[in-house]
Amino acid sequence: MTLKNLKIGNSGIIKSMYFEGKQRLRIRELGFVEGAEVSALYNSMFGDPVAYKIRGSIIALRRDDADKIIIE
């Protein structure tokens, strides 16, 4: 499944990611790498973006972007 489908409060391990160009670098330097544990913390006021906890920091992603991250 993708990160987009991860329910709030649950966590998963990143398997692979499908980003291109600058996004690809940006997302990795924020800690999104294969094998890292990520948990969904909370939705924003209107449900999108969602805040995720990854390697001790909190990163907000739009659902469209979360859909590019495969977790298990």
Place this chain on the structure above:
Amino acid sequence: MDSNLGKSDVLVALAGNPNVGKSSVFNALTNMNQHTGNWSGKTVENAVGKYKYNNKSVCVVDIPGTYSMHPSSCEEEVARDFICNGKSDIIVVVVDATNLNKSLGLVLQISEITSNIIVCLNLMDEATHKGININTEKLSQILGFKVIETCAKTGQGLDLLKDEINNFKPQKGNHLIEKISEDGLTKEEYLDKISSCVINTADDICKECVTYKIDDYNKRDRKIDKLITSKFTGSLFLILIVSIMFWLTISGANYPSALLQKLFAFLQNKASDLLVSVGTPEFIRGVLVDGMLKTLGWVVAVMLPPMAIFFPLFTLLEDSGFLPRLAFNMDRCFKCANAHGKQSLTMCMGFGCNACGVTGCRIIDSKRERIIAILTNSFVPCNGRFPTLIAIVTMFISSLAVFSSLSLLLIILLSVIVTLLVSKILSLTILKGLSSSFILELPPYRKPQICSVLVRSLFDRTLHILGRAICVAAPAGIIIWLLANIFVDDKSLLIYAADFLNPIGSFMGLDGAILLGFILGFPANEIVLPIILMIYMANGTMIEFSNLSVVYEILVQNDWTILTAICMIIFTLFHFPCSTTMITIYKETKSIKWTLISFFLPLVIGFILCVSISNLINIF
């Protein structure tokens, strides 16, 4: 900058992730010497400061916050270039003690380029508070670099850091990242591998050096976040914060504004007396005192107090960590308009001053979205337009505080809705493209440093903008005075101009005097209403509107109705940006095309709205 760098004994570069208190370390080292260009947590340019310690002069360069040596944004490029070009003697890498595994990645990457590194373990107080224990000695051993614990806020550990800088000897440094061969990999795959390797190494180091006393050390932050991001409490909180900010700015500015106006009136009298005593002709005296000085005094008195209140408040929100949450919450609305959530922050900054808002758009990485934010920034009313809006609402809609505040809220809401609509239209037409991603770190909440906030917002924003405004207000004052005091056939040029504009004005539900007020108020929107009154009274100088009932009489005598008032409000919201904003837009976009579009876009919208409102009402 280069000439600055040469004269010191040691050149130190300050590197680090964003949000690790790098700027606090810089300020603590250099006593806030020469700090410029900090916008919403981002140092976009290298800031340079100096200090002397034990007879050694040290030059510190604060380079933009960066996550890695493989840049994905323009500030990161500035940072990487500075580290790679090897000009600095020492690189102090500031790392966040509360989140070591993330900060360590940068240390590891820089250590591949140079071994002249000191690691500055900042935010130690917060780490201790959160029950995070770091074995500094072991960390230093593993990395092969000196590690200094600091707390820049209290100044703790800074002398140690200075000692270390003075007595620095090149370190060996341990190569911890395994070499990856580029063979058979695409550039992207290669970079992917490096970043995974860096992160895994950082994790391994942390496992050895860091122990946690409390399992969930960020519990308090999570609770606040839950409140702020929920629909009910979140929107309540948002409305509360915005109302408090506007209330403090508007009501808090009244008294100092009046005081400044008195001061400038006093200075004008003195200047006038002085000029009389040296026998200056009356005409010159009029140009200088009633023209230039009066306009200048007016702009400063009306502009300075609200900005001096608004920007520190804004910086306070910025430093506490609230603003990224605002962008997080608002992103959905901006996503619908194919824009970026950070535009909500530049929009808020625009309420203080549109020129500041335009500069703030640097925080938006994608060029397309940044231009949208720049072009639409003047759609929200700045502090210079609020007094006009408040005066008109109080006079023509309701003088009851409840209703006038409510009307103001509606006006603000209208400006926000138009901002979103225009953003959408722009992204469907001349700025086509898909909305890029929203990837934003939500940093931990921090207690802001009041003192640094005051200094930074006062110098970086308020005085900067005020300086620019003064430069244009002075010549404008002279022109306005000349127009009002050069007579042809018993009528001043000002009246001729107003008569000339009258047909267009009437078509828009306004009149010639109002249009002329906006045109002559191009240097600063504060002077629009005074100029209008000056034309109505056929007066030689601008008229203050301290007594609203008198102003109301004058306006009604000149055929103002509730319809005129509404059209005036609309046109105050949407006309052209002031000259300071226009100059800033040109500086930020480096393009005449976008500057011209930013001029005509609000003008056309304001024109259409005014024409349709006035003509629709007249039909019925």
